[in-house]
Amino acid sequence: MYADAxxxxxxxxxxxxxxxxAATCALHRRYSAGINAYFIDEHFVPxxxxxxxxxxxxxxxAMVQPLELxxxxxxxxxxxxxxEKVQGLREVxxxxxxxxAEKTTVMVLQLSRFVPSKSEGGVQISLTRDLNAWAIPLGNAFAMLPESVVxxxxxxxxxxxxxxxxxxxTLSVEGQVSSSLTLSLCKGEARLNxxxxxxxxxxxxxxxxxIQAALLHAAALGANRCFLEASEGAVPLYCKLGFERLFDYQSFTRQAVAVP
Incomplete structure (x- = not known):
């Protein structure tokens, strides 16, 4: 890809x-075109x-205010x-x-070029509003505590x-939900989470x-591309589906500060 593209x-x-x-967090603050802050919940809870x-x-x-926060x-x-911003912020x-913490890779797929592979039978894929079923694989896959899943x-x-x-x-096998994902659309672009x-x-x-079912749905809704942010271990899977790397993210974490 060319630099401007x-x-x-x-x-x-x-x-x-x-x-x-912004859709899934309680509070959102935009500091600049490239800096956004989100509070997961409105209250001080675990x-x-x-x-x-x-x-x-x-x-x-623009980083002055986030650092004050x-x-x-x-x-x-x-x-x-x-x-490109890690070196300038690592020391502070x-x-x-x-x-x-972990590194992740941002990837993109041009949906007009997406050709799904042949899928095996015996599964049922559903677009659902039943989030009880949708949440089951997420809690298991990401080792989330039950209250965190809720x-x-x-x-x-x-x-x-x-x-x-x-x-x-969701994808079910013999009546059991085994996989799930979220697709979001914004201004003609899709995203997987x-x-x-x-x-x-x-x-x-x-x-x-x-994933292939979600990509076909995104294309049917008129999306041009699909983006995602992949963990290091998931990058090979997305490459096989035709996704290409855009850039990497580096995460930094700080635990809650104990109140004296």
């Missing part, structure tokens, strides 16, 4: 990113989190930073007791009730079948 795709990616997190994402757009002095925030914080975050499900339920463009898919499969059902191609 990559830049434009990064901008489109950040639109889908901000749309998804699963609340300040979530800050720093994109590729020039930030100038970080300094006065007691709850857990996660900062996700575009690869380390000085604020942050630790490096809270995450409630966040998505509020997004549905607010008519956000989120679509929840929450791709999870029950641990005991992994390695059978179910996630691939579910």
């Amino acid at each position: 990559t830049c434009d795709l990064s901008t489109r990616y950040h639109l889908t990113e901000d749309h998804y997190f 699963w609340n989190l300040l979530f800050i994402r720093v994109g590729s757009a020039p930030s100038g002095e 970080i300094r006065r925030t007691l709850i857990e914080i996660r900062v996700v930073i575009h690869e 975050l380390t000085g604020l007791d942050f630790q490096p 809270h995450y499900q409630e966040r998505h339920q509020r997004a549905l009730e607010a008519d956000e463009t989120l679509y929840h898919f 929450d791709v999870g499969t029950l641990i005991s059902f992994r390695g059978r191609g179910y996630a691939t079948q579910l």
Whole structure:
């Protein structure tokens, strides 16, 4: 990809990113074109989190206010930073007791070029508003505590009730929901999130079948591209589906600060 084309795709990616997190988080603050902060919940509860994402757009002095917010925030914080901005922020975050966490890879697929592979029979794929079923594989796949699963499900339920463009898919085998994901649409672009499969059902191609169904749905709704943010271990799966790398993110985390 040429540099200007990559830049434009990064901008489109950040639109889908901000749309998804703003839809599923209680509070949202936009500091600049590339810096957004989200509070998972409105109250100081165990699963609340300040979530800050720093994109590729020039930030100038825009990080001053987020850093002030970080300094006065007691709850857990996660900062996700575009690869080009890591060097400039690593030292200041380390000085604020942050630790490096996982790297993720932002990827894109041109939907006009997507050719689904032949799917195996014996599965049922559903577009559902039953988030009880949708949440089961996520809790298992990501080792979430039961109360955290309930809270995450409630966040998505509020997004549905607010008519956000989120679509929840499940894949069932012999009546048992084994895989699920979320598809979101924003200004002609699609995004995949929450791709999870029950641990005991992994390695059978179910996630691939579910992703392909979601991509076909996105194309049918007129989406041009689909974006996602993949963990290191999931990158080979998405490459096989035709996704290409745009850039990497580096995460930094700081645990909640104990109140004296």
